[in-house]
Amino acid sequence: MNKSKKKKTHVPFRLNMLFFAVFLLFSTLILRLGVVQIVYGDDFKREIERTEDVTVNNPVPRGKMYDRSGKVIVDNIPLNAITYTKYQGTSQEEMLEVAEKLATLIYKDPKKVQERDKKDFWIMKNPEKAKEKITKKEWDQFEAKKLDDKDIYKLQLKRITEEELKELSEDDLEVLAIYREFNSGYALTPQIVKNENVTPQEFAAVSENLESLPGVDTTTDWKRNYIFDKTLQSVLGNVSTSDEGLPSEQLDYYLSRDYNRNDRVGKSYIEMQYEDVLTGQKAKVKNKTDKAGNVLSTEVISEGQRGKDLVLTIDMDLQRAVETIIEEELLNMKKQPRTALLDRAYVVLMDPNTGEILTMAGKRIVKDESGTAVMQDDALGNITTTYNVGSAVKGATVLTGLKAGAITTSTTFQDSPIKIKGTPEKSSWKNLGRVNIVNALKYSSNVFMFHTAINIGGGTYQYDRPLPLNPKGFNTIRDSFAQFGLGVRTGIDLPNEQVGFKGQSTLPGFMLDLVIGQYDTYSAMQLAQYVSAVANGGYRIQPHIVKEIRDPVLDNKELGPIFQQIGTNVLNKVDAKEEWIDLVQTGFKKVMQESGGTAYSKFGGASYQPAGKTGTAQAFYDGPERKNYGKEPPEVMNLSLVSYAPSDNPEVAMAVLVPWAYQGDKGPSPNLEIGRRVLDTYFNLKNEKLNQAQQNPTPNAGDGTAVQENQGAGQ
Numbered sequence: 001m002n003k004s005k006k007k008k009t010h011v012p013f014r015l016n017m018l019f020f021a022v023f024l025l026f027s028t029l030i031l032r033l034g035v036v037q038i039v040y041g042d043d044f045k046r047e048i049e050r051t052e053d054v055t056v057n058n059p060v061p062r063g064k065m066y067d068r069s070g071k072v073i074v075d076n077i078p079l080n081a082i083t084y085t086k087y088q089g090t091s092q093e094e095m096l097e098v099a100e101k102l103a104t105l106i107y108k109d110p111k112k113v114q115e116r117d118k119k120d121f122w123i124m125k126n127p128e129k130a131k132e133k134i135t136k137k138e139w140d141q142f143e144a145k146k147l148d149d150k151d152i153y154k155l156q157l158k159r160i161t162e163e164e165l166k167e168l169s170e171d172d173l174e175v176l177a178i179y180r181e182f183n184s185g186y187a188l189t190p191q192i193v194k195n196e197n198v199t200p201q202e203f204a205a206v207s208e209n210l211e212s213l214p215g216v217d218t219t220t221d222w223k224r225n226y227i228f229d230k231t232l233q234s235v236l237g238n239v240s241t242s243d244e245g246l247p248s249e250q251l252d253y254y255l256s257r258d259y260n261r262n263d264r265v266g267k268s269y270i271e272m273q274y275e276d277v278l279t280g281q282k283a284k285v286k287n288k289t290d291k292a293g294n295v296l297s298t299e300v301i302s303e304g305q306r307g308k309d310l311v312l313t314i315d316m317d318l319q320r321a322v323e324t325i326i327e328e329e330l331l332n333m334k335k336q337p338r339t340a341l342l343d344r345a346y347v348v349l350m351d352p353n354t355g356e357i358l359t360m361a362g363k364r365i366v367k368d369e370s371g372t373a374v375m376q377d378d379a380l381g382n383i384t385t386t387y388n389v390g391s392a393v394k395g396a397t398v399l400t401g402l403k404a405g406a407i408t409t410s411t412t413f414q415d416s417p418i419k420i421k422g423t424p425e426k427s428s429w430k431n432l433g434r435v436n437i438v439n440a441l442k443y444s445s446n447v448f449m450f451h452t453a454i455n456i457g458g459g460t461y462q463y464d465r466p467l468p469l470n471p472k473g474f475n476t477i478r479d480s481f482a483q484f485g486l487g488v489r490t491g492i493d494l495p496n497e498q499v500g501f502k503g504q505s506t507l508p509g510f511m512l513d514l515v516i517g518q519y520d521t522y523s524a525m526q527l528a529q530y531v532s533a534v535a536n537g538g539y540r541i542q543p544h545i546v547k548e549i550r551d552p553v554l555d556n557k558e559l560g561p562i563f564q565q566i567g568t569n570v571l572n573k574v575d576a577k578e579e580w581i582d583l584v585q586t587g588f589k590k591v592m593q594e595s596g597g598t599a600y601s602k603f604g605g606a607s608y609q610p611a612g613k614t615g616t617a618q619a620f621y622d623g624p625e626r627k628n629y630g631k632e633p634p635e636v637m638n639l640s641l642v643s644y645a646p647s648d649n650p651e652v653a654m655a656v657l658v659p660w661a662y663q664g665d666k667g668p669s670p671n672l673e674i675g676r677r678v679l680d681t682y683f684n685l686k687n688e689k690l691n692q693a694q695q696n697p698t699p700n701a702g703d704g705t706a707v708q709e710n711q712g713a714g715q
Contacts, residue, residue: 060306060307061280062076062222062278062280062306062307063278065311066309066311066559068358069317069689071316073226073228073312075224079195079196079198080195080198080221081219082195082218082219083190083191083219084181084215084217085217086189087214087215096124096175098214098216102216105205106194106202107202108178108193109177110174110176113177115165117176117180119157122160123156125168134155138152195242206218224238228316230376230377231316232361234269235270235360237269240264240265240266242264243262245260245262266278270546273493274310274549278308280307305552306552307552308549308550308551308563309551309552309559310548311548311550312545313358314545315685321681322678323377325674325681326345326363327363329673330344332673333661333668337662338663338664339662339663340663341621342660344364345363345657345670346378346381346657346658347657347674348361348528348655349682350652352532352535352644352652353541353650354541355568355569356543356544358682359678361379361382362377362379363376363378364376383497384498384523385498385659386500387617387619388517388518388521388618389615389638390517390518391444391516392531393517393530394444394515395441395613395642396486396530397453398449399480399580400456400477400481400515401455403576404455404456406452406453409437409579412436413445413451415431415433415434416447417431417447418461419463421465422466426450428447429444437584438587440587441591443596443597443598449515449516450516453514454512456477457471457473474506477511480575483533483574484574485530486526487502487520490523490526490529492525492542492544492545494545497525517615523657524656524657527640527655529541529543531612531642531643531653533574534585535650538576540570540573541571542571544566547565549562549564588644588647589647591614592606592643593606593610599675602672602675602676606645609645611643613642614672615640615641616637617638620634621634621636621660636661636662637660638659639656639661641675643656643675654675654678654679656671656674656675656678
């Protein structure tokens with residue numbers, strides 16, 4: 001009886017414990033629900049309704065470019081444009097639907113549509129047929145996770161036939177071309193769908209139907225307009241298209257600077273060199289989106305500002321006149337015998353006191369697709385191509401010899417042929433008798449320079465005997481030449497400047513070739529910097545092609561205030577005494593102004609009193625026809641001319657370079673023909689502008705009015 005009583009008391013106790021545990025659990029749950037709803041309810045509600053602010057940068061028009069007198073060189077042409085902005089939650093089906101509607105309102109050329117685009121589009125249009133291209137075994141492998149989505153898609157793409165692609169109609173391809181543009185954009189970033197040849201009817205039709213075209217908008221876009229067509233365009237550079245977007249090799253750089261992937265940027269030369277200035281301040285728009293990515297509102301943070309304007313040092317009137325001269329002289333030269341390999345010529349005009357490039361002209365004869373010879377702009381050749389230039393460098397040779405103690409101001413040498421044992425005889429263009437420094441320059445004595453090099457190399461010359469020279473003499477000469485800008489970068493504000501080729505052999509005969517400009521190679525820009533240093537008394541000035549950076553203004557007829565002015569930058573002072581430079585200047589003056597000088601026949605009597613030095617270099621042809629000559633390239637003559645004027649108060653320095661002018665020992669002198677016409681043109685334009693300035697004085701620059709008119713073609 002006691003046992004049964006114990007059982008009855010034990011069972012209710014366990015049930016009570018169970019009920020109590022359940023009670024505690026429900027109490028805890030109710031308490032937790034209360035905390036969630038009462039204490040944290042508002043927080044969770046805000047999280048559900050959370051929005052996100054996404055800031056988008058929209059590009060603005062690029063800055064313009066002007067010449068030194070205020071003529072517009074590069075401008076922007078406004079274009080009607082149709083854009084599409086993809087929202088974060090937009091599906092492919094929704095984009096396709098909008099593309100189909102838009103295709104009924106505009107024409108989009110499908111020429112950019114690729115085969116892969118067509119296959120992707122075919123799968124979108126034919127999902128059931130695409131599924132049928134996968135076998136049951138492959139679907140089983142997919143279910144077993146042996147194949148993934150990408151594997152299945154690759155198989156579908158591979159099995160689409162040409163016949164099936166032909167099922168896509170012209171209308172389909174047009175829709176695809178639009179959809180392709182939609183899909184190439186990035187979330188919340190406007191993507192240009194069409195900005196060329198948008199007709200007023202198309203623009204109006206799209207504008208009227210924007211409500212039924214989510215993401216589509218009409219706006220004004222721009223493209224670069226080069227006012228003077230091909231003139232100087234290789235130096236001005238190019239801008240990428242919206243299709244090209246950012247260059248892949250610089251993608252990370254631009255993205256880190258708030259560029260969009262489809263932004264247009266400068267691809268080359270001035271457009272690229274001054275990208276940070278020309279690109280402007282982007283307009284900033286803040287889009288407020290919900291958690292699903294839908295745009296709830298848009299707020300303009302900043303209207304943005306178009307890029308700053310560049311005022312170049314170039315005088316466009318002078319530039320075009322010089323280009324015409326080069327073209328005419330090249331064509332005249334091509335009529336002469338033994339000029340089959342002649343195809344180019346270069347001219348640089350520079351202010352020797354400031355480094356401002358007044359003209360940077362180059363022309364090259366090339367064959368177009370039909371095989372017809374046409375003239376092509378090659379202004380860049382002034383900094384990107386280098387050649388043996390001949391005796392033009394002899395001024396630097398004389399100053400190098402004086403500095404090294406190899407010669408003195410009173411040194412003379414007998415100009416007669418010299419011969420090193422085992423090498424051909426070397427001489428001047430004729431026996432000149434005994435010459436001093438000034439006459440060595442006037443008559444262009446090779447032999448004077450040879451003896452100078454021998455002394456620099458520590459040699460003792462005897463006719464037809466070995467002539468050992470210290471190889472360090474090459475470094476002595478090249479280091480001295482570099483002080484003038486020969487064989488080194490000039491520092492011009494353009495990318496890809498070439499320094500030239502330095503001969504590798506240190507045989508004594510090559511040291512003699514080096515001092516007469518027939519071993520190392522130089523560019524026309526290097527020659528201009530070198531002769532400027534002679535003209536200005538020994539200062540190597542950094543050349544520059546941008547004169548000013550100006551803030552943009554709304555009035556297209558005016559220039560804004562100066563943001564930055566590019567001043568004169570002296571890179572170094574030539575290590576030479578004033579009296580030494582005076583000797584070289586006197587020799588250069590006699591070259592052009594005194595009977596017997598190598599340029600007197602062309603420049604004698606010029607009212608502007610030029611000084612300079614001619615150059616003729618025997619070189620081996622290495623141009624575009626080189627492949628036709630096997631292992632033995634033909635010998636050619638490179639012609640050059642360095643000059644400045646007036647000789648007593650230089651205001652312009654000039655370098656002329658005509659590679660591969662003719663074959664054989666004798667030929668025409670296009671360097672002199674071009675040089676005379678160019679300097680005549682410079683001073684004629686200067687006088688014309690002086691007269692115009694006197695008759696029509698212009699306001700002073702720098703206050704947002706106009707660019708100050710120059711007192712001359714290059715001043």
